[in-house]
């Protein structure tokens with residue numbers, strides 16, 4: 001399939017997990033992709049080299065999504081090197097789980113700035129070229145935890161709920177310019193972030209709450225991102241697509 005032929009996408013946190021799966025999926029569907037990482041330099045460069053063999057342009061950029069300055073220079077550089085940006089996936093994120101009694105201010109700020117601040121940093125920059133082009137798809141990776149909350153995840157839940165409000169507001173602001181803004185709320189997806197899922201009783205407890213009775217894969221989230229990035233979803237904006245095996249019911 002070539003659902004993204006001639007499109008240029010930018011994906012934050014594309015070196016591992018869900019971001020890597022989205023990068024792979026977009027390239028497999030004909031897009032040129034610029035993706036970012038923070039620390040996994042070797043892995044990111046290896047992925048860019050591997051995917052460049054497809055003949056499409058794929059490049060890894062070291063850029064801290066939590067930094068406004070980094071995001072500003074990233075967008076400048078990608079615009080110069082790729083010529084345009086049609087799709088922006090705000091995926092970079094972290095979790096620092098703890099009961100509120102033990103969540104310090106520094107930890108709180110780190111999670112909010114990385115998960116929610118990054119979405120502002122990137123979207124603020126990206127909408128200029130998108131408004132000029134009168135076209136664009138912005139996809140923000142929220143979480144089912146932002147929809148329903150979870151004990152021990154107040155900072156993470158607040159950051160991911162904030163992403164949903166932001167996504168809907170941008171959809172309302174920019175729909176008239178043919179820029180769509182949607183969020184994906186994944187459930188429990190097997191990545192480095194959720195390595196704890198496979199451990200004994202924990203896994204059983206989580207699985208018992210998921211109607212589809214299994215954890216999801218990064219590729220299953222990437223399939224939804226592909227849908228939202230492509231013209232298949234041309235009349236969809238301001239939506240949150242829960243990709244969670246029914247956990248949100």
Ligand code: NAP
Nearest residue numbers: 013015016017018037038039040065092093143189191193
């Ligand atoms: P992951 O495996 O831990 O990968 C995180 C990715 O984000 C890595 O590529 C990492 O880069 C990058 N990253 C982290 N902080 C960054 C920063 N400040 N600037 C730039 N890149 C940064 O996580 P994941 O499970 O794939 O999660 C991806 C997104 O999905 C996150 O927003 C997460 O909250 C969300 N999500 C995940 C799940 C799940 O069950 N896994 C569920 C719901 C939502 P490096 O490789 O350089 O560290």
